[in-house]
Amino acid sequence: xxxxxxGFEADIDYDYQRxxxxxxxxxxxxxxxxxxxxxxxxxxxxxxxxEGFVFRMAxxxxxLKLTMKKQDGRLVDLPADYTGKPDLTMTFKHVxxxxxxxxxxxxxxxxxxxERIILDGNVPMSMKVVRSLNRLQTVILPKIVAKKxxxxxxxxxxxxxxxxxxxxYGQFLLNLxxxx
Amino acid sequence: MANExxxxxxxxKMVAGFKALEHIPFELTSHxxxxxxxxxxxxxxxxxxxxxxxxxxxxxxxxxVDIFDDVPPDSSMLTVTTIANLYREKxxxxxxxxxxxxxxxxxxxxxxLVSEGGDDLRAYxxxxxxxxxxxxxxxxxxxxxxxxxxxNVSVIRDDESGAKVPFVSxxxxxxxxxxxxxxxxxxxxxxxxxxGMDALTHAVESFIGLAKNPISDAYAASAIKKITNNLxxxxxxxxxxxxxxxxxxxxxxxxxxxxNSMVGMVHSLGHSVGAKCHVPHGMCMSIFLPYVLxxxxxxxxxxxxxxxxxxxGPDVYAATAVADRPRKAIDTIVALKEEMYALxxxxxxxxxxxxxxxxxxxxxxxxxxxDGSMMLNRIDATFEQALAVLKxxx
Numbered sequence: 001x002x003x004x005x006x007g008f009e010a011d012i013d014y015d016y017q018r019x020x021x022x023x024x025x026x027x028x029x030x031x032x033x034x035x036x037x038x039x040x041x042x043x044x045x046x047x048x049x050x051e052g053f054v055f056r057m058a059x060x061x062x063x064l065k066l067t068m069k070k071q072d073g074r075l076v077d078l079p080a081d082y083t084g085k086p087d088l089t090m091t092f093k094h095v096x097x098x099x100x101x102x103x104x105x106x107x108x109x110x111x112x113x114x115e116r117i118i119l120d121g122n123v124p125m126s127m128k129v130v131r132s133l134n135r136l137q138t139v140i141l142p143k144i145v146a147k148k149x150x151x152x153x154x155x156x157x158x159x160x161x162x163x164x165x166x167x168x169y170g171q172f173l174l175n176l177x178x179x180x
Numbered sequence: 181m182a183n184e185x186x187x188x189x190x191x192x193k194m195v196a197g198f199k200a201l202e203h204i205p206f207e208l209t210s211h212x213x214x215x216x217x218x219x220x221x222x223x224x225x226x227x228x229x230x231x232x233x234x235x236x237x238x239x240x241x242x243x244x245v246d247i248f249d250d251v252p253p254d255s256s257m258l259t260v261t262t263i264a265n266l267y268r269e270k271x272x273x274x275x276x277x278x279x280x281x282x283x284x285x286x287x288x289x290x291x292x293l294v295s296e297g298g299d300d301l302r303a304y305x306x307x308x309x310x311x312x313x314x315x316x317x318x319x320x321x322x323x324x325x326x327x328x329x330x331x332n333v334s335v336i337r338d339d340e341s342g343a344k345v346p347f348v349s350x351x352x353x354x355x356x357x358x359x360x361x362x363x364x365x366x367x368x369x370x371x372x373x374x375x376g377m378d379a380l381t382h383a384v385e386s387f388i389g390l391a392k393n394p395i396s397d398a399y400a401a402s403a404i405k406k407i408t409n410n411l412x413x414x415x416x417x418x419x420x421x422x423x424x425x426x427x428x429x430x431x432x433x434x435x436x437x438x439x440n441s442m443v444g445m446v447h448s449l450g451h452s453v454g455a456k457c458h459v460p461h462g463m464c465m466s467i468f469l470p471y472v473l474x475x476x477x478x479x480x481x482x483x484x485x486x487x488x489x490x491x492x493g494p495d496v497y498a499a500t501a502v503a504d505r506p507r508k509a510i511d512t513i514v515a516l517k518e519e520m521y522a523l524x525x526x527x528x529x530x531x532x533x534x535x536x537x538x539x540x541x542x543x544x545x546x547x548x549x550x551d552g553s554m555m556l557n558r559i560d561a562t563f564e565q566a567l568a569v570l571k572x573x574x
Contacts, residue, residue, distance in 0.1 A: 113391035
């Protein structure tokens with residue numbers, strides 16, 4: 001018999017899952033934006049994306065989505081009504097699969113291995129986006145949670161992690177204030 | 181570790197064994213087709229392999245409407261458009277692809293255009309764009325390595341931009357794959373060895389990767405056993421039709437395995453070396469396989485240990501302590517590489533290819549990190565780690 005994960009046992013109502021995923025997408029887009037401004041690792045990944053590169057993470061049928069663009073060397077979030085065709089789209093086949101990833105029960109690579117995500121577009125860029133997301137999660141989450149959220153937890157000293165975490169959260173707050 | 185969830189899909193009919201080619205007319209008529217276009221390359225036609233197929237058709241008063249034999253080694257969109265126009269001009273109703281990976285990928289592209297319409301293949305690029313059944317399509321592999329006859333992917337070079345454009349859809353799969361030992365009998369020793377090691381790598385990476393599943397494991401295990409039992413023997417006796425068929429079947433089985441559970445870092449490095457230094461794909465696979473297994477060892481020790489049973493057989497497996505099996509499995513692959521070198525000088529190291537210099541390694545490592553195959557490798561390699569593996573393999 002196949003082992004059943006806690007996420008399935010919990011049987012959380014789909015409406016709550018949708019709400020959670022929606023909130024996490026907003027948070028991730030803002031944090032990724034901050035990370036692309038202050039974290040050297042994410043900055044290096046973004047530097048290799050072409051200017052104007054657009055990627056989207058979406059949940060079928062497409063009402064839940066985050067769309068980001070490289071603009072002036074960093075990532076910015078695009079409005080929900082953006083109608084252009086992204087260069088890269090990562091689509092979760094169901095809200096539950098997005099919930100599994102965003103609640104750190106299954107990392108992105110495992111979700112892809114389990115056929116829960118469809119990748120469409122520029123493959124080398126998808127690797128840069130996934131590495132940026134992994135880096136973000138290792139930086140902003142406590143190690144015990146981050147180890148579940150990424151396939152390989154990197155060799156990151158506590159002091160170094162705290163420095164980057166502080167800078168990323170700081171930039172995140174600064175961006176929020178600026179946008180008000 | 182088995183996944184909690186998996187999908188497995190392979191609707192391709194296998195027509196395999198003694199006189200398999202003579203089944204093609206029946207396969208065509210059973211799909212309502214009688215006017216096939218043959219797509220192949222000059223090398224395949226030059227050694228008379230196409231004649232074997234056309235003779236089998238002639239015998240039952242069925243002719244190939246035309247033969248396109250100018251597929252380049254690196255499939256291109258321009259070629260696809262040219263062939264699609266030929267298909268339409270001659271009112272063909274089906275496709276017979278006779279060749280290796282490039283011919284098969286090209287034929288998949290042609291089938292998209294002649295079925296969906298239009299002249300611009302780019303309109304169908306990406307995942308899941310082709311959404312309906314295409315024209316009757318049959319594949320006759322002439323190498324035992326790529327497994328393209330069982331994959332839902334075609335990668336075709338855009339002649340304008342130079343980019344390699346992927347097309348992914350279950351409808352790209354052929355209606356049948358015809359495996360006949362006559363098709364691989366004339367394969368030169370070094371290509372036999374390289375394509376055999378390519379198939380072995382497909383099976384091994386599928387068996388240890390993040391997307392492994394019980395059904396693909398069964399195909400992978402059987403493919404590994406057939407390759408290790410037959411590859412060296414076929415090199416010693418190239419006219420061994422039974423051994424050739426075993427290798428052809430192993431290649432297809434490995435193709436079924438990896439098309440369902442994907443590949444990993446051996447392919448990331450191999451694709452990058454191929455792109456940068458034009459080393460043949462199978463050669464790269466053979467070189468990198470043991471080094472990448474060592475790199476992944478700590479993360480999948482149990483799976484690599486299990487490989488020993490299929491690589492070396494039950495006696496060696498039973499006589500080896502559990503803790504020693506992973507190392508013994510890697511050593512068995514190293515020994516196979518040495519045997520390939522002794523039999524046909526298949527390179528064991530990058531330096532032996534004569535095409536790669538140490539100065540190339542940093543760029544190759546960088547390219548490998550962006551290769552999609554890295555996604556399902558058990559460990560996310562850093563630039564330094566990828567470079568270290570490359571240096572060991574140099």
